[in-house]
Amino acid sequence: MARVLTGFLVAAMAIAGAALAAGGGELLAAGGSPYYLVSGAALLATAVGLSLRRVWALPLYGLLLAATLPWALWESGLDGWALVPRLVAPAVLGLILLTPAVRRRAKSPSAWCILAPTLAIVAVLGVSALKQEPAGSDLRAAAVLSIPDPTGGEWRVWGHTLAGDRFSPLSQITTTNVQNLKIAWRFDSNVPPFAFHSFEATPLAANGRLFLCLDRSVIVALDQDSGRELWRFDPHADLTGVFAATCRGVAYYEVPGALDECSKRIIFGVSDDRLMAVDAETGRPCRSFANNGEVDLKQGLGPAPAGIAYPTSAPTIVNGLVMVGGWVTDGLYVGEPSGVIRGYDAVSGVLRWAWDSGRADPEKVLAPGETYTTGAPNAWGAFSADEQLGLVYVPTGVSTPDYFGAHRSSDAEKYATSVVALDVATGKPRWSFQTVHHDIWDYDVAAQPVLADLQIQDGRVPALILPTKRGQFFVLDRRTGQPIYPVTEEPAPQAPAPGDWTSKTQPYSSFPNVAGGRLTEKQMWGATPFDQLWCRIAFKQARYEGEFTPPGVRNSIFFPGSAGGSNWGSVAVDPARDLMVINSLYMPDIGRLIQRAEADRMSSRYSESGSAADAFAFPQKGTPYAMQRTIFQNPIGVPCLQPPYGRISVVNLKTGKPVWSRKLGTAYHAGPFGMSSLLPITMGVPTLGGSIVTAGGLIFIGASQDREFRAFDVGDGRELWRIALPSVAAATPMTFVSKTTGRQFVLIAAGGHPGLGGPKTSALLAYALPAQR
Numbered sequence: 001m002a003r004v005l006t007g008f009l010v011a012a013m014a015i016a017g018a019a020l021a022a023g024g025g026e027l028l029a030a031g032g033s034p035y036y037l038v039s040g041a042a043l044l045a046t047a048v049g050l051s052l053r054r055v056w057a058l059p060l061y062g063l064l065l066a067a068t069l070p071w072a073l074w075e076s077g078l079d080g081w082a083l084v085p086r087l088v089a090p091a092v093l094g095l096i097l098l099t100p101a102v103r104r105r106a107k108s109p110s111a112w113c114i115l116a117p118t119l120a121i122v123a124v125l126g127v128s129a130l131k132q133e134p135a136g137s138d139l140r141a142a143a144v145l146s147i148p149d150p151t152g153g154e155w156r157v158w159g160h161t162l163a164g165d166r167f168s169p170l171s172q173i174t175t176t177n178v179q180n181l182k183i184a185w186r187f188d189s190n191v192p193p194f195a196f197h198s199f200e201a202t203p204l205a206a207n208g209r210l211f212l213c214l215d216r217s218v219i220v221a222l223d224q225d226s227g228r229e230l231w232r233f234d235p236h237a238d239l240t241g242v243f244a245a246t247c248r249g250v251a252y253y254e255v256p257g258a259l260d261e262c263s264k265r266i267i268f269g270v271s272d273d274r275l276m277a278v279d280a281e282t283g284r285p286c287r288s289f290a291n292n293g294e295v296d297l298k299q300g301l302g303p304a305p306a307g308i309a310y311p312t313s314a315p316t317i318v319n320g321l322v323m324v325g326g327w328v329t330d331g332l333y334v335g336e337p338s339g340v341i342r343g344y345d346a347v348s349g350v351l352r353w354a355w356d357s358g359r360a361d362p363e364k365v366l367a368p369g370e371t372y373t374t375g376a377p378n379a380w381g382a383f384s385a386d387e388q389l390g391l392v393y394v395p396t397g398v399s400t401p402d403y404f405g406a407h408r409s410s411d412a413e414k415y416a417t418s419v420v421a422l423d424v425a426t427g428k429p430r431w432s433f434q435t436v437h438h439d440i441w442d443y444d445v446a447a448q449p450v451l452a453d454l455q456i457q458d459g460r461v462p463a464l465i466l467p468t469k470r471g472q473f474f475v476l477d478r479r480t481g482q483p484i485y486p487v488t489e490e491p492a493p494q495a496p497a498p499g500d501w502t503s504k505t506q507p508y509s510s511f512p513n514v515a516g517g518r519l520t521e522k523q524m525w526g527a528t529p530f531d532q533l534w535c536r537i538a539f540k541q542a543r544y545e546g547e548f549t550p551p552g553v554r555n556s557i558f559f560p561g562s563a564g565g566s567n568w569g570s571v572a573v574d575p576a577r578d579l580m581v582i583n584s585l586y587m588p589d590i591g592r593l594i595q596r597a598e599a600d601r602m603s604s605r606y607s608e609s610g611s612a613a614d615a616f617a618f619p620q621k622g623t624p625y626a627m628q629r630t631i632f633q634n635p636i637g638v639p640c641l642q643p644p645y646g647r648i649s650v651v652n653l654k655t656g657k658p659v660w661s662r663k664l665g666t667a668y669h670a671g672p673f674g675m676s677s678l679l680p681i682t683m684g685v686p687t688l689g690g691s692i693v694t695a696g697g698l699i700f701i702g703a704s705q706d707r708e709f710r711a712f713d714v715g716d717g718r719e720l721w722r723i724a725l726p727s728v729a730a731a732t733p734m735t736f737v738s739k740t741t742g743r744q745f746v747l748i749a750a751g752g753h754p755g756l757g758g759p760k761t762s763a764l765l766a767y768a769l770p771a772q773r
Contacts, residue, residue: 006101010050013093016530017044023533030540032521035071036533039064055107058097062113065094069121075522080128081643081683085525085532087121094118129681136660138652142697142715144174145576153737153744155205158249158314159570160692160734163451164384166572168735171696172744173769178698178711178721181767184745185227189762191215196244198730199751199762200689205736206252207264207280210747212764213247217270221283224738224745227766231283235294237272241307243329245271248382248568248731249314251322252280253346262286267322267346269311273297275324275344290349297326300354301337302371309337309378313568316383316392318424322346323392325379328400330442334407334622336400338371339378343427353427357399357411362427375399375408377416381568382448386462386478391430393451393464393478394420397444401620403551403593403627405440406500413438419449419466419474421481431481435468437503440496440551442562442629443469447570451478455578455654465573467566470547471515471584472508485511485656496550497593499624506548512651512658514566514584518546519559525642526634527672535640538632542590551593553625557632559641561589563755569690569703569732578653579714581691581699583664586645586684591629599626636672644684646704648691650714660717665704674757688753690732702729702748705756709733709748709765723767727752727759743768 020040028034042064049057068090076082094114096102103111149169151160160166173181189199191214203212203222209230210222217237221230239245250268264280267289275297277289285293301309311326322344328336340356353362358373366372377396385392396419399405399412408416417439420432436443447467454463454475464478475485489505496502524539526532542555549556564585572581594602599619618627632640639645649661663684670685671677689703698720699712707728711721730753735746751762 003101006105009096009102010047013050014044014047017041017047019530020533023530023537027533027537027540030537032536032540036529036536039068050102050105053105053107058103059113061094061097062117065090065114065117065121069117069124073124078124078128078131079642080125080131082525083125083128085527085529087125089528091118091121133662136650136658136717138659139716141718142175142577142713144171144697145695146171147576147695155203155734155736156252158202158204158251158382159384159448162316162318162385162387164382164448164570165450165452165575166570166690166692166732167574167576168692168694170694170735170737170744172737173694173698173746174696175698175713175720177769178696180769181711181721181723181746182770183723184766184768186766187222187227187229187764189214189751191218191762193760193762194239194245195242196754197751197760198244198246198753199749200246200248200731201749202249202732202734203747203749203764204250204252205734208739209280211250211252211266211280213250213268215247215762216245217247217268219250219266219268219278219283221280222764224736225741225743227764233278233283233285235270235274235276237270239271239307241305242271242310243307246312247271248312251315251317253317253322255347256320259288262288265289267315267317269315269324269326271310272307273310273326275311275315275322277349288348290344295344295349297324297342300340300366300370300372302374304337308332312380313382316385317346318385318387318392319390320346321352321424323383323424325383325394327380328378328397330398331401331403331618331620331627333620334401335374338373338376339397340372340376341379341394341422341427343424355422355427355429357415358409373411375412377412381446382570384449384451385424386451389479390424391421391478392424393449394422395445395447395449395466396420398439398442401618401623402442403440403618403629404497404500404620404623404625405438407623417443417445419445419464419476421478433466433474433476433481435466435470435472435474435507437506438501440500440502441548441558445469446564446568447566448568450571450573452573452575452653454484456484465571465580467571467582469560469562469565469567471560471565472513473511474507474509475511483509485509492548493545493550497552497625502548502550511656514582514647514649515547515560516586519544519557519588519641523642524640525638526640527636527638531634531636531638534634538590538640551591551627553593553595555590555592557588557590559588560585561587561631562629563587563688567688569688572691572693572699573653574693574714576695577714579659579693580651580653581693581714582649582651583687583689583691583701583703584647584649585687586641586647587639587686588632588641589629590632591627593625593627596624596626602626637674638672646684646687648699648701648712650717662717664701665706665708668706669758670705686756688730688756692733692735694735700733700735700746700748702731702733702750704728707750707758709767725750725765726761726763728756730756741771743771
């Protein structure tokens with residue numbers, strides 16, 4: 001039996017060595033590292049030596065191990081995750097080769113030729129596992145603050161306030177007692193998950209109740225202390241053609257003066273492109289709002305496929321005006337429906353204005369048969385607003401389709417991938433700031449702009465902080481749009497696909513960023529040497545010239561990818577301590593443009609066969625190209641970029657310097673083919689969602705792939721509390737104080753996300769300190 005097993009081992013080594021050598025030759029020809037060619041040849045030679053019972057076989061492998069260790073350290077340093085594919089498999093094979101049966105076959109009585117380098121590798125891996133992340137600057141534990149709370153302990157707006165700072169003045173839960181947080185109640189949605197399901201809602205706490213949107217645009221009111229459902233409203237959305245019935249939240253409004261009905265109302269978007277208002281007390285439609293409680297947002301969009309446009313984020317209400325944008329499914333065709341932003345009277349539902357990039361007068365009513373400007377950039381993320389300035393700040397997307405832009409109008413070019421400050425009363429732009437010129441990378445501004453008064457040399461300045469998918473943070477004077485932290489235009493890669501053009505420069509902020517830097521071959525990763533080699537070959541054969549590498553007919557790598565950087569979860573700002581909390585994502589994409597004739601053939605084959613191999617997500621009809629774009633990962637589903645993929649960081653807004661940064665999340669639910677490794681080792685996993693920060697000195701965040709809810713000390717970054725969730729919490733938490741019991745609760749929605757894997761259970765979980773008796 002030992003002889004048979006040894007024979008299998010030798011054959012496997014020969015096959016592995018030949019594969020590494022062949023792949024290594026391909027990598028070397030592409031301008032990459034020679035290591036894999038050399039190591040593959042050495043492994044193949046070792047297998048040949050063992051099959052021929054040569055005494056030099058094991059010393060040769062020992063020499064390979066001895067050379068691999070310094071090479072791995074040269075490429076990766078003491079980064080444990082980066083060392084795994086370089087060292088673990090070779091060391092494990094070394095231990096197997098030390099078994100008596102193999103040593104007898106090799107006629108090698110001494111084990112030290114392999115044992116010594118193997119022990120050295122194990123020691124290095126052990127040291128790397130114990131290595132701590134470097135501490136930040138100005139680290140100190142956060143003191144508990146006692147500050148006025150104008151909200152009375154409630155959470156009435158999606159971002160807590162119109163500023164979108166996600167800061168709560170509550171301090172009942174502190175850095176010293178947060179470890180005592182326990183589950184207080186759990187509400188499970190019984191609404192069946194729809195399509196591309198993700199439970200991303202942040203509840204509102206107002207007037208002693210909680211208000212929450214579920215899948216399929218179903219709205220519920222819950223008791224704050226028990227999670228018991230008080231009422232439910234189902235709009236019976238027609239989801240024909242809808243990509244994902246996502247709802248991130250609702251809006252709450254109290255009508256000035258007395259009304260017979262709906263003096264307190266919930267206003268929300270529906271996934272079949274309606275805006276609705278229901279009574280916050282009963283859940284019944286507000287009959288006086290528009291047409292029996294609803295507005296048809298499809299009006300003015302013209303003929304369009306069902307499900308192409310609809311709101312996904314909570315409306316914004318300022319001075320009695322409801323402002324709403326929405327999702328427009330990008331990448332489909334030239335002339336998609338307008339991404340128009342509309343303002344409605346919060347009481348009557350009457351349209352007051354409608355702005356898009358092609359409308360000079362937003363207050364002008366459409367003539368019969370007229371439509372809003374096709375292809376105008378949309379705004380699917382949350383807005384913020386300054387009531388005193390009378391401005392609403394709208395983060396805009398790309399003028400569709402995303403990856404080819406020669407057809408775009410000058411107005412669309414001006415306002416795409418920007419923040420636009422609209423006059424609340426008229427809908428007219430007062431200023432705009434663009435984060436990407438001629439965006440052909442899908443870098444739409446997804447994050448809510450955050451308003452904060454920053455301390456600079458001349459005193460406090462009313463600022464707007466704009467997080468971007470690029471990982472850049474543009475800090476602007478929110479009165480004028482002028483940068484507070486300087487912005488420079490830097491040269492960008494050129495030579496896009498024939499027929500298109502790229503901007504010669506792109507804007508970069510001097511404020512600290514989380515962009516992730518320029519990728520290198522050394523950062524390509526895998527679970528084993530083989531998939532790491534696959535990624536290195538793919539990286540070297542693709543076009544990559546840093547950020548803003550244009551898409552073309554050969555594969556290009558895009559980093560940051562289309563998910564961020566910083567996505568719709570935005571950032572949290574502690575205005576009392578002048579700190580900003582960021583959760584960031586590091587995940588490259590790879591993609592190529594497909595010439596129209598080939599794309600049409602692929603579409604024809606797909607319609608006949610239904611094979612995913614013939615499908616692509618971005619047909620871009622009306623342009624010369626379709627687009628194929630995916631996460632840059634290897635065939636077993638492991639990202640090609642080495643960890644970390646997610647971090648949480650804090651920046652000092654007074655100094656503009658980082659305070660601390662740490663990897664967010666463990667490898668427990670990460671692994672090849674979507675499997676869970678069950679390794680509770682900090683990795684820094686992908687994140688989607690956002691954080692909040694409190695006067696108690698705490699950051700609360702879910703967001704991570706490992707399905708955990710955490711609390712950190714905002715001052716020094718210590719993880720103080722963690723609890724497992726039933727699924728990924730791709731949502732932003734919130735906190736409030738119960739009107740009945742006076743207890744502070746922290747809530748998080750956990751419902752999974754297709755991009756992060758795991759169960760689709762949709763649950764709202766509430767945590768609190770033990771009740772006093």
